[in-house]
Amino acid sequence: MSASGVPALSAITFGMPAGPTVAVASTYTPGATPPVSGAPPLPTAFVFEQDAWPQLDVPPPTDSDEVQEWMTELDGVDIPDIDPTVDGSCAGDPSAAANASARGWWTCGGWTRPSDITACPDKMTWGVSFDDGPAPYSEKLLTYLNAKDIHATFFAVGSRVVSYPDILIEEYMTGHEISVHTWSHHPLTSLTNEQIVAELGWTRKAIKAVLGVTPTTMRAPYGDIDDRVRAISNAMGLRPIIWTTAPDHIPFDTNDWRVAGGDVTGLQQFATFQSILGNASIMDTGFIVLQHDLYEITVDLAVGYTLNTALTHSPPFSLKAIGECMHMAPSDMYMETTSNKTQKTRVITGTQTGGAPPLGSSVFALLSALALGITGLFFA
Template sequence: MKELDGFNIPDLTPTADGSCVGDPVAAAAAADRGWWTCGGHTRLTDIVSCPDKMTWGVSFDDGPSPYSKTLLRYLDEKDLKATFFVVGSRVIERPQILVEEYMQGHEISVHTWSHRPLTSLTNEQVVAELGWTRKAIKTVLGVTPTTMRPPYGDIDDRVRAISLAMGMVPIIWTSSPSKIPFDTNDWRVAGGLVTGPQSFETFQSILGNASTMDTGFIVLQHDLYQITVELATGYTLNAAQTHNPPFTLKAIGDCSNIPITNLYRETTTNTSFPYSNTSDANSDTSAASSGTSAKNGSSTSGASRSALDHAIPGLGFIILAASTVMLGGSLL
């Protein structure tokens, strides 16, 4: 909790259960609180796409699982790299798989300890979910990720500020210009809610939308279940590579032009990270979303833009005044 000292953590009441239906009062104020779950509200500090058109930032959530090895073999055969958003409780269950992911050159990121909707938790619980996962990864790999993904994409300005104060930049997935999330629904196949062909049809629609965008994109996929891995290795990854024109597949950090060293605290080449907050911090992450980032299409706030004005290009990876971020010299 001491990591939060000096940072402006918005005083937002936790949501009832992380859902719009479960908390209509919070849902009505979703824009003000920057709540992604209700309305897809994001901030400049969120990574939500790859900068370059026709580039897919490949990632997989919720492992390590028994099926992650099958995915790793496929990625190795195709010479592809991905970002793995790992769950802390599964890291300590299958540490060797995490080692294999890391040693094969894939990126490792925090995905909480028990996969709960973070906006529904207290500040202390959010810190625990992120902190224990970070500790598990550090214990197994010897490095500390500087990025995270909120389960279900459930993040608001309070959770963002906590994550950033702890030195972790949020990564979500892309939404189309019409606000449709790039979710493959592969997890729904595992749950018996949709069929495999329906999930693949959703992914083909995502590729169609992505090909018309000026930026690249990030998609939600999972390596937790056998069926989700089979959908990835048998269908979605191949579809992107054989698309006309083909998409370029990269891990999210790579597609965002972030040096691999800056993805881990122990190896970052930037001595300014993590940024030590001071009492003159002027960033306000609780301002209402308005406008669009030309870089990644995320919603922004006037206060965030003001803080970004003080960012110095080329520094690599820093946090300014509690929550303004640059990664790899690329303003996000």
């Protein structure tokens, strides 16, 4: 066990004994001033009442007044007439996979569009992000990030937001960026338009209820996005963010989720991460890396090994939140404070920016979760 309380890399593996969670380091009273210029004060302390929210970890119903109101945001927007995929995977929908380039499906082929954020522009800059929280071990990660003066982008799941509001508040109030990662972490391409709107809308609503601000960015679970999902996201004022794919078509996915899922060991994961840094060193741009703060294993890998390795690399990488690495003002990360009040991209055109294997990392994550029969297991 290291001084930071992280086990040896060889000991970080599926089934390892759980360590203690870390108490929230700082509490913030309603009315406190956020570190974002022009942001409203923190709202009244959030109290979760199940009747006011959809069932946790389940795609929300589409017949609510809220969803019907959010559907009007799509009025006048050209939403591509693309059928939902069977399950968001290439193997589960061969017909959709064969047409992946035309539909701009990232899962099958790594297809992206100019409206997507996929890499930091400056060489040797790492866009730090963590998916699937907030969660009980997120505080351990926050302690490390704040001590190292590193900001990250947290892609928050709505069901987790209403479950752990104090952790989300600390992330926001200590200068980290908050983004939308859907309500139930379901593959978005497999959902109807109304279901996608519900997933995004309820998460926006949860974040605003807790923080008083609405994010202007989103990340699709498993990276499962196509032109229909993009158009709906952009119409709702949410710009998609994906992680980087290297020129050799290898995604900048640390595979921390595969350790938590029992597929690989910590040692194997770290070898994958070192190959990412090797690719990153020879790229002309920066990059965005996928990591997770849902489980103790993924947090331990980050605070004990991957982040330290990037900081001590020769030459060292500059670790920044994604909006920061994109030279976006902190205020532009939220609808209430952004200078861009027309945050809606109506036209989606473009080409592939790097491919992915026929079964990308996002799909392996999904299939692993399904194979394990763990309905509450979230990755990406």
